Amino acid sequence: xxxxxxxxxxxxxxxxxxxxxxxxxxxxxxxxxxxxxxxxxxxxxxxxxxxxxxxxxxxxxxxxxxxxxxxxxxxxxxxxxxxxxxxxxxxxxxxxxxxxxxxxxxxxxxxxxxxxxxxxxxxxxxxxxxxxxxxxxxxxxxxxxxxxxxxxxxxxxxxxxxxxxxxxxxxxxxxxxxxxxxxxxxxxxxxxxxxxxxxxxxxxxxxxxxxxxxxxxxxxxxxxxxxxxxxxxxxxxxxxxxxxxxxxxxxxxxxxxxxxxxxxxxxxxxxxxxxxxxxxxxxxxxxxxxxxxxxxxxxxxxxxxxxxxxxxxxxxxxxxxxxxxxxxxxxxxxxxxxxxxxxxxxxxxxxxxxxxxxxxxxxxxxxxxxxxxxxxxxxxxxxxxxxxxxxxxxxxxxxxxxxxxxxxxxxxxxxxxxxxxxxxxxxxxxxxxxxxxxxxxxxxxxxxxxxxxxxxxxxxxxxxxxxxxxxxxxxxxx
Amino acid sequence: xxxxxxxxxxxxxxxxxxxxxxxxxxxxxxxxxxxxxxxxxxxxxxxxxxxxxxxxxxxxxxxxxxxxxxxxxxxxxxxxxxxxxx
Numbered sequence: 001x002x003x004x005x006x007x008x009x010x011x012x013x014x015x016x017x018x019x020x021x022x023x024x025x026x027x028x029x030x031x032x033x034x035x036x037x038x039x040x041x042x043x044x045x046x047x048x049x050x051x052x053x054x055x056x057x058x059x060x061x062x063x064x065x066x067x068x069x070x071x072x073x074x075x076x077x078x079x080x081x082x083x084x085x086x087x088x089x090x091x092x093x094x095x096x097x098x099x100x101x102x103x104x105x106x107x108x109x110x111x112x113x114x115x116x117x118x119x120x121x122x123x124x125x126x127x128x129x130x131x132x133x134x135x136x137x138x139x140x141x142x143x144x145x146x147x148x149x150x151x152x153x154x155x156x157x158x159x160x161x162x163x164x165x166x167x168x169x170x171x172x173x174x175x176x177x178x179x180x181x182x183x184x185x186x187x188x189x190x191x192x193x194x195x196x197x198x199x200x201x202x203x204x205x206x207x208x209x210x211x212x213x214x215x216x217x218x219x220x221x222x223x224x225x226x227x228x229x230x231x232x233x234x235x236x237x238x239x240x241x242x243x244x245x246x247x248x249x250x251x252x253x254x255x256x257x258x259x260x261x262x263x264x265x266x267x268x269x270x271x272x273x274x275x276x277x278x279x280x281x282x283x284x285x286x287x288x289x290x291x292x293x294x295x296x297x298x299x300x301x302x303x304x305x306x307x308x309x310x311x312x313x314x315x316x317x318x319x320x321x322x323x324x325x326x327x328x329x330x331x332x333x334x335x336x337x338x339x340x341x342x343x344x345x346x347x348x349x350x351x352x353x354x355x356x357x358x359x360x361x362x363x364x365x366x367x368x369x370x371x372x373x374x375x376x377x378x379x380x381x382x383x384x385x386x387x388x389x390x391x392x393x394x395x396x397x398x399x400x401x402x403x404x405x406x407x408x409x410x411x412x413x414x415x416x417x418x419x420x421x422x423x424x425x426x427x428x429x430x431x432x433x434x435x436x437x438x439x440x441x442x443x444x445x446x447x448x449x450x451x452x453x454x455x456x457x458x459x460x461x462x463x464x465x466x467x468x469x470x471x472x473x474x475x476x477x478x
Numbered sequence: 479x480x481x482x483x484x485x486x487x488x489x490x491x492x493x494x495x496x497x498x499x500x501x502x503x504x505x506x507x508x509x510x511x512x513x514x515x516x517x518x519x520x521x522x523x524x525x526x527x528x529x530x531x532x533x534x535x536x537x538x539x540x541x542x543x544x545x546x547x548x549x550x551x552x553x554x555x556x557x558x559x560x561x562x563x564x
Binding site: 131132278283297340 | 500543544545
């Protein structure tokens with residue numbers, strides 16, 4: 001069941017009632033039960049895989065840590081057990097990713113288990129954190145299994161670390177006042193913006209070979225906006241749901257289109273994935289090759305960006321997406337000192353440099369996203385070449401496209417996107433909360449009740465406008 | 479004695495940080511973290527570690543680096559690693 005479906009709303013509402021009624025010490029167990037019910041509605045078989053991976057990791061990490069802390073001989077065995085565990089989990093992820101594109105000999109094509117890439121990354125980071133001694137292996141299976149299967153994060157992240165999740169158990173403060181607005185904001189991003197812009201994007205990408213110039217450009221420019229609204233909307237819903245159940249998840253986005261370099265873009269886009277890869281892939285690789293100078297930088301960045309690409313799926317398009325970012329990031333890394341010195345010597349150009357940088361980042365990211373979104377690499381390359389055709393008939397071509405896709409959803413989506421950008425820049429929710437905190441208690445309660453009613457009404461309207469045309473989140477399938 | 483060595487380490491580390499991060503006025507404090515310093519990202523972080531390794535003639539392991547929380551922890555680690563040399 002999708003987060004925007006009526007079934008899910010009913011499930012979440014009933015779950016919340018049950019959750020509030022039960023004593024705090026049972027909440028981890030209830031969360032675990034709810035998460036598995038949620039997962040079983042998708043596939044019982046996939047739930048069995050999830051349980052298997054969880055059990056192997058839980059007991060494997062405990063055994064490895066126990067051996068590692070004892071005498072030198074078994075300490076070596078413990079180290080190897082950790083290595084085997086990481087290899088097993090990586091193999092598990094790779095197997096399903098390959099099977100999803102029917103590339104495993106003797107195995108028929110199987111659907112990717114929901115949330116596979118997210119929960120496997122949670123498990124791998126847990127094992128490595130235990131190995132590096134950052135955390136002690138968890139001794140209680142129920143809290144651990146609830147961490148791996150935590151249903152608000154199962155469908156599309158954010159990828160929370162075990163330490164941060166487990167420290168919040170048992171969940172005592174269920175933040176409806178913070179969680180509900182976050183969910184409605186996410187629904188707005190998904191239904192009023194992403195799905196509206198998505199109509200034009202889908203049209204352009206499915207008919208790319210018969211379009212050119214401004215028509216292709218419109219689709220290419222709109223896709224990053226759609227993807228941001230879609231994926232950050234999914235993250236908002238996940239974080240909001242988590243807050244309702246007393247778990248604060250990590251932020252996944254921080255206004256990525258304000259970034260003035262691609263390096264900064266990745267610090268603001270899908271932050272839990274890049275943070276994960278930074279800690280568990282990039283840093284160990286850079287450390288291992290640190291005396292190789294520039295070659296180490298190029299190698300570590302490329303492995304990291306290729307991993308970002310292939311995390312989405314084993315396709316040439318995702319590989320090209322990763323490689324494009326590798327070119328961007330390597331260029332930035334090798335020129336960073338030069339640029340810093342230039343702007344220090346010319347401080348009056350700093351502001352303009354940032355603005356120009358933001359525009360460049362958008363278009364560079366857009367080019368990489370063409371490979372991400374197009375059906376295959378050859379369509380993407382064809383589109384990027386033919387986007388230059390017919391620039392003289394720019395407005396006529398745009399008119400033809402708008403006539404084909406209808407103007408209304410496009411305008412709604414674009415206005416909605418502007419609302420997102422302004423809302424996330426000025427955060428009216430934060431200053432409203434601060435302002436109303438000075439009011440007397442009864443007035444605050446009245447205000448709270450009115451806001452909640454309005455939010456529920458807004459959620460209802462959004463979901464009703466969406467009824468019957470449930471479009472999955474883009475990041476649900478990874 | 480211990481305090482002296484810590485002071486000495488901080489002075490030497492400040493010089494390395496200023497040079498690698500290209501921040502001539504940077505002042506180190508125990509609770510300073512990478513997010514608070516412009517240009518201190520995952521790339522320059524390793525450059526810093528390599529420069530520290532060379533200056534103090536020590537070697538870091540990935541696991542030691544992975545669990546560093548702030549500059550204070552880095553100073554402690556360098557002091558502990560150079561203990562044998564004094």
